[in-house]
Amino acid sequence: MEDRYSKYFNLSLKLFFTFLVFIVALIVVLVGLRFIFGLLDQIPWFVLMYMLFIIMVPASLFISIFLIYFRRTRLHPSAVVRAISYTVFSIALLAWGGLFILDLIYFFKKASREIGGYYSYNIFLLTGSVVLIFLVGIMQALSTEKEKDWQEKRIIRERGDE
Secondary structure: OHHHHHHHHHHHHHHHHHHHHHHHHHHHHHHHHHHHHHHHOOOHHHHHHHHHHHHHHHHHHHHHHHHHHHHHHOOOOOHHHHHHHHHHHHHHHHHHHHHHHHHHHHHHHHOOOOHHHOHHHOHHHHHHHHHHHHHHHHHHHHOOOOOOOHHHHHHHHHHHHO
């Protein structure tokens, strides 16, 4: 009987110390990261690289999304929807490309650390881009034929086999 309780007691101690070591290791890692990032904040080129990365994120994200939709649009069956989509995506790509270049010029001239002065973080541009993506996606989805679900496909397949 004692052997059974000692096994549970040893298991409980191991679990407790594992949890305690995990908490201590987590604290050490967080304090270490704080000191490392505090040290990196003192390096001017690192701050500039970080800001350049932050400026590039929205432009690269939306330009990639618009390019993917632009390529997929050529497979769309409706010519009118294709023309509208190409127009909207071309305007959006030109806007994002131009504003990204203006942001880079502003960054290299002023090296501002505040993102409020950059066009890529303009709330109207970000919101408009998301709305355009959804509106064109909805327009393309509504102009295609309804996709058959698995039951309809099965019925068609069974009729074809007869």
